[in-house]
Amino acid sequence: MKSAIELDNLSYHYDEQAALFDDFSLKIEAGDWVALVGHNGSGKSTLAKLVLGLLEASAGQIKIFGQELSEATLDLVRGQIGMVFQNPDNQFVGATVADDVAFGLENLQVPSEEMPAKIQAALEQVGMLDFADREPHHLSGGQKQRVALASVLALQPKIIILDEATAMLDPEGRQAVMATLQDLKERYGQELTLITITHDMDEAALADRIVVIDDGQLALDGRPDEVFTQGERLHELGLDLPFAAQLSQALRVRPDHYLNQEELVSWLLNSSK
Numbered sequence: 001m002k003s004a005i006e007l008d009n010l011s012y013h014y015d016e017q018a019a020l021f022d023d024f025s026l027k028i029e030a031g032d033w034v035a036l037v038g039h040n041g042s043g044k045s046t047l048a049k050l051v052l053g054l055l056e057a058s059a060g061q062i063k064i065f066g067q068e069l070s071e072a073t074l075d076l077v078r079g080q081i082g083m084v085f086q087n088p089d090n091q092f093v094g095a096t097v098a099d100d101v102a103f104g105l106e107n108l109q110v111p112s113e114e115m116p117a118k119i120q121a122a123l124e125q126v127g128m129l130d131f132a133d134r135e136p137h138h139l140s141g142g143q144k145q146r147v148a149l150a151s152v153l154a155l156q157p158k159i160i161i162l163d164e165a166t167a168m169l170d171p172e173g174r175q176a177v178m179a180t181l182q183d184l185k186e187r188y189g190q191e192l193t194l195i196t197i198t199h200d201m202d203e204a205a206l207a208d209r210i211v212v213i214d215d216g217q218l219a220l221d222g223r224p225d226e227v228f229t230q231g232e233r234l235h236e237l238g239l240d241l242p243f244a245a246q247l248s249q250a251l252r253v254r255p256d257h258y259l260n261q262e263e264l265v266s267w268l269l270n271s272s273k
């Protein structure tokens with residue numbers, strides 16, 4: 001099976017600046033949920049923009065499902081990738097939630113009789129169907145991001161990139177967006193590749209794989225349990241451990257083993273019996 005995203009020996013630098021990426025390679029397999037983490041300015045958003053063809057690499061290749069990204073394939077490649085950004089308020093064009101989801105479909109010239117079903121399906125998948133006739137600007141931050149996700153889902157992308165999509169949300173909104181992503185992964189399985197760019201390690205813990213970038217270099221790469229047993233290295237990279245891992249370390253529960261929240265709760269319940 002072809003990788004969803006393959007970056008081969010990529011180089012990129014902004015204007016007169018030194019190279020941000022120099023001979024950078026990374027493969028993301030279809031159906032994976034990858035959390036891309038790293039301190040401020042490490043290159044995460046730049047990487048997303050390169051993948052979308054919004055920036056052009058000075059050397060190397062980008063392949064999306066085996067298709068090389070070039071001027072000729074740009075539209076095709078972009079059609080397979082949906083993007084949700086940080087600021088929920090900058091993503092709305094429609095007067096109502098339904099209009100907003102319709103906008104992308106209109107751009108794709110989807111016949112008008114097919115639209116209501118597609119809009120309904122997309123809003124249902126993010127739990128926002130009851131809000132179809134509301135004005136987007138009157139929703140909470142978490143609801144706005146779920147609508148932004150519905151607008152992307154309606155276009156049936158194979159890859160969705162969320163660039164710090166929960167950074168401006170309160171804990172409840174963040175939780176709702178993450179639960180929606182978990183539902184989507186369950187629903188679509190191998191058909192959907194998710195990339196979440198985040199500073200929140202509790203969010204990163206939900207992914208199948210965590211890729212840590214440090215000044216354009218691949219610093220760590222592995223499953224959450226592999227990455228979170230390297231607390232000191234993460235600290236050097238300007239990152240924290242998830243809360244459950246911090247607590248289990250403080251309690252000295254299996255120091256060489258990463259416990260997720262459920263495992264920690266079960267350990268605490270057992271040890272108090």
Ligand SMILES: Nc1ncnc2c1ncn2[C@@H]1O[C@H](COP(=O)(O)OP(=O)(O)OP(=O)(O)O)[C@@H](O)[C@H]1O
Binds near residue numbers: 017020038
């Ligand atoms: N348009 C630009 N022009 C010049 N330099 C830029 C531009 N955009 C980003 N940079 C620089 O490139 C580097 C990587 O930025 P990027 O936004 O990719 O990092 P990031 O990991 O997404 O950061 P953050 O976590 O703060 O969002 C930073 O040093 C940044 O200052």
